[in-house]
Amino acid sequence: METMTAWNRNIPFFEHEIKPLIRGQDIKILEVGSYQGASTRWMLDNLATHPQSEVWCIDVWEETPQHEGADFQQVEALFDQQIASHRSKVKKLKGDSWSQLISLNNRPSKPEFDLIYIDGDHSAQGVIQDLVLSWPLLLEGGIVVCDDYVWKENLEAWRLGFRDYGSPLETPKMAIDAFTLIYSNRIHHEIPLQPA
Ligand SMILES: C[S@@+](CC[C@H](N)C(=O)[O-])C[C@H]1O[C@@H](n2cnc3c(N)ncnc32)[C@H](O)[C@@H]1O
Secondary structure, three states, X not given: OOOHHHHHHXXXXXXXXXXXXXXXXXXXXXXXXXXXXXXXXXXXHHOOOOOOOEEEEEEOOOXXXXXXXXOHHHHHHHHHHHHHHHHHHXXXXXXXXXXXXXXXXXXXXXXXXXXXXXXOOOOHHHHHHHHHHHHHHEEEEEEEEEOOOOOOEOHHHHHOOOOOOEOHHXXXXXXXXXXXXXXXXXXXXXXXXXXX
């Protein structure tokens, strides 16, 4: 099972690239894919520090192809433990991101977020769905971060027929490339890819 420490490699990026871009104090963050709550906790401690800030967390908290064999009762219990000291700032939305994002979009007073962090289903189809459905929930000038742009795949090797590498359909890169291209006239600034 992936452990909490997997999040740690992302901290320098969030600290140095994302934190300085956050405007205002009482910010609203949407996280798609919260797992054990390591990223959620870091954002609560470091970005959503204002008492009025909120972090909305979407996760199925059940076994998916990416987390086969994980004990999700334990994973969810760890999430609850991680956020316990900030409970009033967290909105926990348990369910698949497709239904949860559609339901947020359909709310009469649709929530709007300063920062959206996409780290749920890592398949290309999952990522493109999460990006398209969360985009209308982003405030003008808001920030979207996608995790694992390069993850498990070697596109060139796959094109050449080496099937020991993960299929590009199972990883986020193709979805992020397509989304940033299709939405390019609405994306104002891209932070270059960060080394893993
Ligand atoms: C990589 S983990 C998230 C890690 C977390 N952001 C961190 O850095 O600590 C991915 C999470 O996405 C969730 N997930 C996968 N597919 C999902 C879906 N379709 N809808 C909602 N959550 C999903 C999994 O249950 C898992 O907890």
